[in-house]
Amino acid sequence: MTLSLVAQAVLSGVTNGVIYALIGMGLAVIFKGSRAINAAQGEFSLIGAVASVFAMKAAGFSYPAAFAVGALAGAATGVLIDLLLVRPMIRRRAQEDAFLLLTIGIAFAISAAVLFFAGRDYFTLPSIGSDGVAILFDATIRYHAIWVIVITALIVIALRAFYRKTNIGLSMMAASIDADGASTTGINVDLMRTATYGMGGLLGALAGLLVAPLVPISFYMGLVFTLKGFCAAMIGGLTNPMGAIVGGLMLGLLESLAIVFIASAYKDVVALTVLIVIMILVPHGILGRAGRAGG
Amino acid sequence: MNRRVLFAIAILVWAVLPMVLPRHFTDLLVFAAIYSVAGLGVGLLLGHCGIVTLAQSAFYAIGAYASAIVTVNLKLPMIVGVAAGLVTSGVIALALGWPVLRLRGYFLAVATLALAMIASALFFEWDWLTGGTIGLGGIPKLGAFGVVLDTPQSFYYAAWITAALSMILVHNLVSGRTGLAMRSMRDAIDAARVLAIDIHSLRVQMFVLCAMLGSLSGSLFAHYTGYVSVASFSIDKAILFLLIPVIGGAGSIAGIIVGALFITFVPEVLSKIGDFHGIVFGLALVIVVIAAPHGIVGTVERWWHNRRSGVSPTAEARR
Numbered sequence A: 001m002t003l004s005l006v007a008q009a010v011l012s013g014v015t016n017g018v019i020y021a022l023i024g025m026g027l028a029v030i031f032k033g034s035r036a037i038n039a040a041q042g043e044f045s046l047i048g049a050v051a052s053v054f055a056m057k058a059a060g061f062s063y064p065a066a067f068a069v070g071a072l073a074g075a076a077t078g079v080l081i082d083l084l085l086v087r088p089m090i091r092r093r094a095q096e097d098a099f100l101l102l103t104i105g106i107a108f109a110i111s112a113a114v115l116f117f118a119g120r121d122y123f124t125l126p127s128i129g130s131d132g133v134a135i136l137f138d139a140t141i142r143y144h145a146i147w148v149i150v151i152t153a154l155i156v157i158a159l160r161a162f163y164r165k166t167n168i169g170l171s172m173m174a175a176s177i178d179a180d181g182a183s184t185t186g187i188n189v190d191l192m193r194t195a196t197y198g199m200g201g202l203l204g205a206l207a208g209l210l211v212a213p214l215v216p217i218s219f220y221m222g223l224v225f226t227l228k229g230f231c232a233a234m235i236g237g238l239t240n241p242m243g244a245i246v247g248g249l250m251l252g253l254l255e256s257l258a259i260v261f262i263a264s265a266y267k268d269v270v271a272l273t274v275l276i277v278i279m280i281l282v283p284h285g286i287l288g289r290a291g292r293a294g295g
Numbered sequence B: 001m002n003r004r005v006l007f008a009i010a011i012l013v014w015a016v017l018p019m020v021l022p023r024h025f026t027d028l029l030v031f032a033a034i035y036s037v038a039g040l041g042v043g044l045l046l047g048h049c050g051i052v053t054l055a056q057s058a059f060y061a062i063g064a065y066a067s068a069i070v071t072v073n074l075k076l077p078m079i080v081g082v083a084a085g086l087v088t089s090g091v092i093a094l095a096l097g098w099p100v101l102r103l104r105g106y107f108l109a110v111a112t113l114a115l116a117m118i119a120s121a122l123f124f125e126w127d128w129l130t131g132g133t134i135g136l137g138g139i140p141k142l143g144a145f146g147v148v149l150d151t152p153q154s155f156y157y158a159a160w161i162t163a164a165l166s167m168i169l170v171h172n173l174v175s176g177r178t179g180l181a182m183r184s185m186r187d188a189i190d191a192a193r194v195l196a197i198d199i200h201s202l203r204v205q206m207f208v209l210c211a212m213l214g215s216l217s218g219s220l221f222a223h224y225t226g227y228v229s230v231a232s233f234s235i236d237k238a239i240l241f242l243l244i245p246v247i248g249g250a251g252s253i254a255g256i257i258v259g260a261l262f263i264t265f266v267p268e269v270l271s272k273i274g275d276f277h278g279i280v281f282g283l284a285l286v287i288v289v290i291a292a293p294h295g296i297v298g299t300v301e302r303w304w305h306n307r308r309s310g311v312s313p314t315a316e317a318r319r
Helices: A003-034 A041-057 A063-091 A096-118 A143-165 A167-177 A179-184 A189-211 A219-236 A243-261 A264-281 B003-020 B023-049 B056-073 B078-100 B105-125 B152-175 B177-187 B189-194 B199-225 B235-248 B253-273 B277-291 B295-309 B313-318
Strands: A133-136 A139-142
Touching: A003 A041, A003 A139, A003 A143, A003 A167, A003 A189, A003 A219, A003 A243, A041 A063, A041 A096, A041 A189, A041 A219, A063 A096, A063 A189, A063 B277, A096 A219, A096 B105, A096 B235, A096 B277, A133 A143, A139 A143, A143 A167, A143 A189, A167 A179, A167 A189, A179 A189, A189 A219, A219 A243, A219 A264, A219 B105, A243 A264, A264 B078, A264 B105, B003 B023, B003 B152, B023 B056, B023 B152, B023 B177, B023 B199, B023 B235, B023 B253, B056 B078, B056 B105, B056 B199, B056 B235, B078 B105, B078 B199, B105 B235, B152 B177, B152 B199, B152 B253, B177 B189, B177 B199, B189 B199, B235 B253, B235 B277, B235 B295, B253 B277, B253 B295
Parallel strands: none
Antiparallel strands: A133 A139
C-alpha cells in the first residue's frame, strides 16, 4: 500500500463525495419542504445532463448556455412534478406510501423516456477548464474535478445564504416548519412547496451536469444516483440539507477505500449496506436532529 | 345470474383459452400466471401491511437460481430445486427482514430497494454460482409421471393452478385472524399493540411469506424458459412486481390477476412503437396513484358498490 494510492483514493473519493452531496442536498431540501422522499431525485441529474448534451449537439448552444439549459430543465421538471402530480395528491391527503409510489412511477417514466427518445447511449459533457490533470501528493486529479469541488462549495454557500437571507428562502423554510403558521402570516404555502421542488430539481440537475464530464451518463443511472444521494443525506441527517455534505464526503471516501481494499465491483454493495445500517442504527444521521417522519 | 354459474363459466373459459388462442398469447398468459405469484406476495405486504417492497426481484432470482442450480448442476429432481429456493429465500428474508422491518414508510421502501440492488450486484459478481451474464441454461421442463410440460399450452395449466393455489392460501390467510391482525396493524397501530399483536413478528412473517411466493414464481420462470441470467433479475423486475398490485388493486385476488395481465399484455400491444412500455408503466403507476388509489379492480368495486347503495362517489372520496 503506497501513499500515492491512498492519496488517489482520497481525491477520487472527495470528487464523488461532493456529487453525492449535491444529490443528497436536493433530496433533503425536498424532504424538508414537503416531508416526502423523492425517489426521482437521481432522474433530475439524468435530465440535466441529457438536456445539456442535446442543447449542444442538436441546437448548437455554447457550453455555458447548454449548462444553463440543463440546470433549467432540472428545475422546470421539479416545478412540473409539484404542480401536476404532487398538488392533487396533497389535496387528497394521500398517505406516505402513495407519495413514494408516485415518485417511483415518475422515476421509472423519466428513465424509460430517456431510453425511448435518447437511446442507450452514454452522454458526456466537456470538462470545465482544460482536460488536463493536476498532481497532488503523487496522485492525479482532473482539473474538472477541482472545478466540481469549487463549484459545489459555492453552491452550498449560495444555498445557505438563500435560506437564511432572502425573503423567499425564509418563506420556504417557514412553510416547511409550520405550514399553518406560515399561511397566517401570508405565505403561500403551496407556492413555496413548488419552489422547493424546483430547487430540488435544480440541485439534482447541477449534480448531473458536474458529473457528466467524469462519468458518462446513461438512462438507467438515475436510481443509483438517488440511492447514493439518499445515503449521503441519511448519514448527515435528512432534515439538515447541509448534513448531506458531510454524508456525501464520507460515502465517497468509504467507496474509494472499498475499491482499494476490497474490489471495485463491490463499491455499490458497500455503499448500499452502509445506507441500510445507518437507517437502522443512526436514523437521525450523525449530524441530524430529531424530527424525521416515518419512524 | 348467480355467482356459482359465473364462476363455472370463468373456469370453462380459463380451460378453453389455450386451445383457441394463438400460441404467442398463451405464452403471455403463462407469464401472467408466473408474475402473479410474485405480485401476490408484494400485494399482501402492500395491501394488508402497508409495506412497499422492492426486494421481490431478489427472491424471484433466488428461486430461479435455486431451481437452475439444483436441476442442472446437481442433477436432482425439480421438487428439490423448488424447495431449495423456498428455504433459501425464506431464511434470507427472515435474516434480513428482522432488522430491516424495524424501519417504516419511505425508509423501509428505500432499504428494500437497496437490498434488491445489492442482490443484483452479487448475482452479477458471483458468476461461478449464477453464470453471471452468460446465465445457466438447459433447465429441464416441468413434468411428472412421464408427462412433460414442454409447450406453453401445457405449462399454462400448471402455472395457473400454482397461481390459484397460492392465491387461495393468501386469501385464507387474510380472511382469518392473521388478516384482521394485519389490517389493524396497518390502520391503527396503537390499537393493535394494545390487543397484544406482535407487530414486528407479524411483519417479518409476512415478509418471509412474500419472499417465498417470489421464489416460487422464480422457480416456475426457470422451468418455463429453461434459461436464467442476471438480465432477468434487474430492478425493472422489482418495479414490475410492485406494479401488479398497485395497478390491479392490492386488496383482492382479482386485482392481482388484472395487474399481472396488464404488465404482460401492455408491452405486447405497444411493441410496434418500440421500447415504449416503460413510459406507459411509469405513467400508469403515476395515474393510478393519483386517480385510482385502490387500483383498477378496487376502484371499479367501490364504484359498483356506491352505485348500488346510493352513496355519492364524492362522499366516498372525502372519506
